[in-house]
Amino acid sequence: MKASWVADEEKSKVQMMSGADMLMEALEKEGVEVLFGYPGGAVLPIYDALYKKKIRHILTRHEQGAIHAAQGFARVTGKAGVVIATSGPGATNLVTGIADAMIDSLPLVIFTGQVATTVIGTDAFQEADIVGVTMPITKHNYQVRRVEDLPGIIQEAFHIAQSGRPGPVLVDIPKDISTALGAYAAPKDVSLPGYQPTVMPNLLQVKRLADAIATAKKPVILAGAGVLFAGAEKEILSLAEQHRIPVANTLLGLGSFPSDHPLFLGMAGMHGTYAANIALYECDLLIGIGARFDDRLTGDLNHFAQKAAVAHIDIDPAEIGKNVETLIPIVGCAKHTVSALLRESTSSGDTAEWVYHLSELKSSYPLWYKKDDKTLKPQRLLEIIHEETKGEAIVTTDVGQHQMWTAQYYGFSKPNRWVTSGGLGTMGFGFPAAIGAKIGNPGLPVVAVTGDGGFQMTLQELSVLQELKLPVIIVIVNNQSLGMVRQWQEIFYEERYSQSLIPVQPDFVKLAAAYGIDGAVAGTEEEARQEFARALASNSPFLLDCRVTSDENVYPMIAPGKGIHQMIGVKP
Amino acid sequence: MRRIITATVLNQSGVLNRLTGLLTKRQFNIESITVGHSDDPGISKITIVVQVEDDRKLEQLLKQLHKQIDVLKVKDLTDMALVARELALIKVLTTPDTRSEIKVIIEPFRASIIDVSLENVTIEVTGDNDKVEALIELLRPYGIKEISRTGLTAMPRGTQRTVYNLNQFSII
Numbered sequence: 147m148k149a150s151w152v153a154d155e156e157k158s159k160v161q162m163m164s165g166a167d168m169l170m171e172a173l174e175k176e177g178v179e180v181l182f183g184y185p186g187g188a189v190l191p192i193y194d195a196l197y198k199k200k201i202r203h204i205l206t207r208h209e210q211g212a213i214h215a216a217q218g219f220a221r222v223t224g225k226a227g228v229v230i231a232t233s234g235p236g237a238t239n240l241v242t243g244i245a246d247a248m249i250d251s252l253p254l255v256i257f258t259g260q261v262a263t264t265v266i267g268t269d270a271f272q273e274a275d276i277v278g279v280t281m282p283i284t285k286h287n288y289q290v291r292r293v294e295d296l297p298g299i300i301q302e303a304f305h306i307a308q309s310g311r312p313g314p315v316l317v318d319i320p321k322d323i324s325t326a327l328g329a330y331a332a333p334k335d336v337s338l339p340g341y342q343p344t345v346m347p348n349l350l351q352v353k354r355l356a357d358a359i360a361t362a363k364k365p366v367i368l369a370g371a372g373v374l375f376a377g378a379e380k381e382i383l384s385l386a387e388q389h390r391i392p393v394a395n396t397l398l399g400l401g402s403f404p405s406d407h408p409l410f411l412g413m414a415g416m417h418g419t420y421a422a423n424i425a426l427y428e429c430d431l432l433i434g435i436g437a438r439f440d441d442r443l444t445g446d447l448n449h450f451a452q453k454a455a456v457a458h459i460d461i462d463p464a465e466i467g468k469n470v471e472t473l474i475p476i477v478g479c480a481k482h483t484v485s486a487l488l489r490e491s492t493s494s495g496d497t498a499e500w501v502y503h504l505s506e507l508k509s510s511y512p513l514w515y516k517k518d519d520k521t522l523k524p525q526r527l528l529e530i531i532h533e534e535t536k537g538e539a540i541v542t543t544d545v546g547q548h549q550m551w552t553a554q555y556y557g558f559s560k561p562n563r564w565v566t567s568g569g570l571g572t573m574g575f576g577f578p579a580a581i582g583a584k585i586g587n588p589g590l591p592v593v594a595v596t597g598d599g600g601f602q603m604t605l606q607e608l609s610v611l612q613e614l615k616l617p618v619i620i621v622i623v624n625n626q627s628l629g630m631v632r633q634w635q636e637i638f639y640e641e642r643y644s645q646s647l648i649p650v651q652p653d654f655v656k657l658a659a660a661y662g663i664d665g666a667v668a669g670t671e672e673e674a675r676q677e678f679a680r681a682l683a684s685n686s687p688f689l690l691d692c693r694v695t696s697d698e699n700v701y702p703m704i705a706p707g708k709g710i711h712q713m714i715g716v717k718p
Numbered sequence: 719m720r721r722i723i724t725a726t727v728l729n730q731s732g733v734l735n736r737l738t739g740l741l742t743k744r745q746f747n748i749e750s751i752t753v754g755h756s757d758d759p760g761i762s763k764i765t766i767v768v769q770v771e772d773d774r775k776l777e778q779l780l781k782q783l784h785k786q787i788d789v790l791k792v793k794d795l796t797d798m799a800l801v802a803r804e805l806a807l808i809k810v811l812t813t814p815d816t817r818s819e820i821k822v823i824i825e826p827f828r829a830s831i832i833d834v835s836l837e838n839v840t841i842e843v844t845g846d847n848d849k850v851e852a853l854i855e856l857l858r859p860y861g862i863k864e865i866s867r868t869g870l871t872a873m874p875r876g877t878q879r880t881v882y883n884l885n886q887f888s889i890i
Contacts, residue, residue, distance in 0.1 A: 281736055282743050286787045289731070306787060340728060341787045464781035467774065 163330040165293045165323045166195035169257065171330070172300035173201060178228050180204060180219065180585055182212040186232025187272060188259025191324035193230075204585065204614075207606040209236050211578040213243025214604065217252050218582030221565045222540055224375070226253040226307045227582060233259040234272030237318075238279065242572055244314050245283040249569030250398060251371065253312035255303050260289065262322040277318050285313030290320065293328030305336045310343030311462040312375060343461060347478030347486055355433070355457045355474050356491035362431035362455075364500045365391045368414065371398035371568075372436015372460060376480035379403070379561050382435065385484055389494040392504050394422035396437045398568040401558035405537075411504060412513070415443040416704050417550040420511035420716045421504050423704070426451055427711040434458045436480045439469040440569065449709025459483045513554050514717040515698070522670055524548065524623050524694040528555035530675050531593060531621065534682055539563065539591040542580040544600035545571035547629035550700040552595050563590070574603030580618045581610050591619070591682060598624040598651060608661040611687040619681045620689045622654055625696040633699045658689035665689035720749065721776060722802060722872050725764045725783055726756065726791040733788045737764060740782055746770065750804070750869025761790070765871045795872050799879050802872035806850045807832075808841045811861035820860060827853045838863055846870075 163171070169192060173181075180202045185193045196203060206212040209231045216227025231240050237258040247254045261270040277289045286306050288299050296319070303315040359365060369382055379402050386393050386409050393403045394414040403410055412419030414426055426432065432454040437443070439458075444450040447469065457474035458466045466475045476483055515525040528551050531539070537557055542565040543549040549566055558564050565583050567575035580594035601622050611618055623629075631646040658665035664681075665688060668674040674692055681688035701715025727733050734753055741748055749767040756763050770776045776794070783792045795802075810820060820839065821831065829843035843853050847870060854865065 277732065278735070281732070281739050291731075338787060340790045462785070464778065464785050468778055471774075 160329045162327045164191065164195070164325055164327055165290070165296055165319065166191040166325070168293070168296045168328070168330055169300065169319070169324070170195045170199050170201070172297050173228065174199070175332075176300070176304045181228050181230055182206060182216045182219070182582065183230030184209050184212055184232070184236060185230075186236045186259060188233035188261060188321045189230060189236075189257075189324070191321065192257070192259065192319070204581070204610065206578065206581075207609045208604065209239035210242055210574070211581075211604055211607040211610070213240045213247070213254070213256070214572075214575050214578035215582030215585070215607075216254055217243060217247050217250075217575075218542060218565050218579030219586040220247075220252045220254060220312075220582075221579070222562050222583045223586040224253075224377075224562070226255045226304055229254060229256045231256070231258050232272065233261055233276070233321075234274045236272075237276035238274050241279060241283070242570075244280055244316065246567055246570040246572045246575065247314040248283045248285065250567070251312050251375065252314065253307040254314040255300075255307050256314060256316040258316060258318050259324075260318045260320040263291065263320045264322065266320065276316065280316050283314075284316050287316040287318070289318040290323050293323050293326040294331070296323070296328075297330065298333040301333045302336055302338065306338070306341065310341070311372075344463070344477045345461070345479045345482055347459070347476045347483040349486065349490070351474055351476045352483065352486045352490050355476065355487060358431050358455055358457060358474060359389055359391070359433075359491050360493040360495055362495040363497060364429045365389070365431040365433065365495065365497060366411075366425045366429040367391050367393045368396065368426065368432060368434045368437050369393055369399045369402045370396040370435065370437025371402075373399055373402040373480050374436075374561050376436065376461075377561070378435075378479075378481035378484050381481055381484035381488065383407075384488055388488065389491065390497045390501055391433070392425055392501060394418070394425055396440070396443055397553055397566065398564075399437060400553060401561045401564045404559040405557040406559060408505065409501070411508060413553055414710075415440075416445070417554065417700050417702065419508070419513060420702060420713055421508040423710045423713060424507055425504055427709070429454045432456045434460070434470075435484065436460060438465045441469075444469065445704045445708055445710040445712075449711060511717050513702075515701075518695075521695040522668065522674055522692060524551050524625070524692075524698055525555050526671055527621070527623065527674055527692055527694060528552055528595070530671065531595070531678060532556050534675065534678050535591055535593065539593050540565060540580075540583045540587060541593050541595055542566065542576040542583060543595045544573045544576040544597055545630075546573070546597055546600065547625070547633065547698075547700050548595050548597045548623035550630075551623070554700075573597075573600035575600070577601060577620060578604050578607045580620075581607060581616060584616050584618050592617070593619045593621055595621045595623060597629060598622055598626060598654075599628045599648065601654075602652075605657070608658065608663060611663060612661040616687060617685045618687055619678070620658075620687075621678070622689070622691045623694055624651075624654070624691055625694050625698065626651065627696060629698075630700070636699070637705070654689060654691040663687045663689055665691065667691045667693065669693045719770055719772075719776075721768055721770050721794055721796045722800070722870060723766045723768060723780070723783070724793050724795060724872060725766065725789050727762050727764055727786075728788040728790065729755070729760050729762045730788050733762070734764070736786055736788065737766070737783065740786065741766070741768065741779075744779065744782060746775075746779055750867075752869045752871045754871070765869070767870050793874075795874055799875040799877070800872050801875060802846050802870050803844055804847065804850060804868050804870045805842065805844045806854070806865060806867045808843065808854060808857060808862060809838050809864040810841060810857050811838050811863055816860055820857070823856050824853065829853060
């Protein structure tokens with residue numbers, strides 16, 4: 147064994163390195179295998195350093211595509227998605243994706259080029275104050291001012307992005323910092339006195355929750371995306387089964403509990419199931435785990451869980467008590483907290499009647515739609531995709547009707563297969579996210595379910611599918627309208643369809659053909675099944691343009707401002 | 719309600735921007751904000767006087783401030799025994815007749831005249847908000863030309879009285 151001073155002496159040998167090379171060194175140290183990006187003037191030195199390295203780089207055709215792909219990658223792998231873009235427009239094109247990642251807690255590390263430090267503040271060519279712009283939509287951000295600071299900053303950036311409640315971290319690197327030579331020193335361990343996420347729960351609070359469970363007659367678990375980030379699916383399942391507690395999911399929490407489990411109530415919220423919403427309305431103990439009680443989930447707060455003691459487990463203390471008054475607050479990682487809870491809670495309340503009541507609701511008021519023989523029902527389309535993929539696929543979506551139908555009818559039973567833009571509700575998210583998801587998890591089929599509106603926002607990424615021959619299946623739920631906007635205009639604006647109908651459309655199959663991608667149109671159930679099966683079997687990129695019933699609405703629904711129990715469109 | 723909150727922060731560039739941006743984003747109204755170095759040049763102390771609707775909003779504000787990576791410590795001083803001071807510079811119009819009158823007025827406030835010209839004097843006063851306000855009101859009849867106030871800076875007293883109605887926040 148070497149004496150420690152030998153190691154110290156080795157460390158102190160000064161190695162001069164350019165900022166761009168330090169970045170590559172740091173990326174390798176963090177184990178980054180893939181970058182999503184787009185080059186430009188201010189990142190030329192970085193791309194030059196990348197040229198000599200083995201790190202894979204996915205050249206998307208727009209920076210927005212790069213960041214959504216990184217989000218898809220992060221969602222399915224749990225690792226930080228890494229993005230590079232140039233200064234000015236390159237950086238500002240990332241903004242939607244950064245805000246999306248922030249609100250949905252996705253770990254990203256974003257490197258933006260910046261004009262040289264000598265001209266920052268002079269309105270130089272392609273200068274934008276991206277640090278200022280992204281301050282409220284990043285977990286943290288940096289501008290590198292000294293080349294020697296780079297390795298430490300990058301290490302901190304990855305640490306912050308991936309620990310605690312995950313989120314995007316942006317590192318802005320001026321061009322002269324990338325080219326400057328500096329003494330490289332491998333960074334020591336991260337030390338951030340102002341950032342110490344609480345992972346282990348307070349046992350007193352855990353005991354309080356255990357006591358509440360022991361006496362509760364109508365408990366319900368609301369499992370959100372925090373369960374998936376923590377990898378706590380097994381713990382939640384044990385908790386639910388041990389105490390016979392029914393489970394509802396948030397939109398982003400889908401996949402954290404098996405959808406075919408008898409205790410599963412379905413998704414709660416605006417387009418959730420009747421059983422899940424009534425459970426949240428009537429319960430006497432609500433255990434929120436890694437969920438943030440978003441307004442689309444709770445409806446009018448005056449009617450949300452009013453009879454319940456609310457227990458809230460979250461790694462972010464600021465989420466606790468933010469929207470819903472909380473009796474039992476527990477700050478901690480979902481996995482550790484529920485494990486501790488399983489140890490503490492030995493006795494269960496008598497929930498038999500409650501479980502029976504909810505299962506009655508579940509079978510009497512299931513999700514439903516009117517079948518007809520003429521048109522392809524979008525709900526049926528999603529059921530077909532579930533059947534053909536056996537529920538194993540990674541499914542991505544944008545926002546809107548197709549997103550809700552996917553959440554309702556795909557039936558997610560396994561974690562980290564559901565990639566959607568939940569909080570921000572970004573059109574054009576699903577397709578590029580599918581590219582990142584496929585790269586992150588090449589072993590699973592990946593289906594990008596998108597709308598005819600949203601697909602046209604980021605369809606330039608068809609080039610990436612063509613170039614990489616990535617077997618992503620694009621399913622366009624084509625109703626020739628901006629469906630959710632149209633639905634709201636139908637219900638709340640007396641059918642004044644202002645700017646929501648888009649009957650003039652490109653020939654999507656020909657468009658795919660222009661990129662050398664196979665495609666088909668499906669107008670009936672039979673065609674949809676056949677073509678989807680063909681796409682799946684081909685193991686190559688495919689675009690399926692599904693002409694679905696154009697005036698179909700998403701039901702059931704809680705109208706905005708209404709309570710969670712006031713659902714419309716429940717099965718009669 | 720009006721709260722006096724101090725935040726101990728790492729002295730990174732943009733940290734003030736971060737905090738004020740956060741307050742704006744979450745719809746809090748800043749009454750005043752002061753920043754200065756602490757005894758460690760790497761660490762600054764920020765005192766924020768802010769209007770908050772209710773306890774829940776206040777709890778949210780403290781947690782959101784605390785969530786910032788560059789924020790080391792957040793303290794709500796309002797209910798503590800504290801010393802709070804601001805400094806104001808007040809330029810008052812004078813004539814040879816009023817000059818000595820003004821001197822008498824400011825004396826009990828332990829304020830001092832720090833600049834004199836033919837038409838006006840500049841008065842420096844230090845104290846809590848009420849004291850500064852009171853002096854300004856007394857000087858107003860003479861004609862105030864300009865006021866510059868630093869905003870409040872504060873710290874808890876060395877000895878704290880026993881607190882009876884401590885606000886029960888779920889977690890800070």
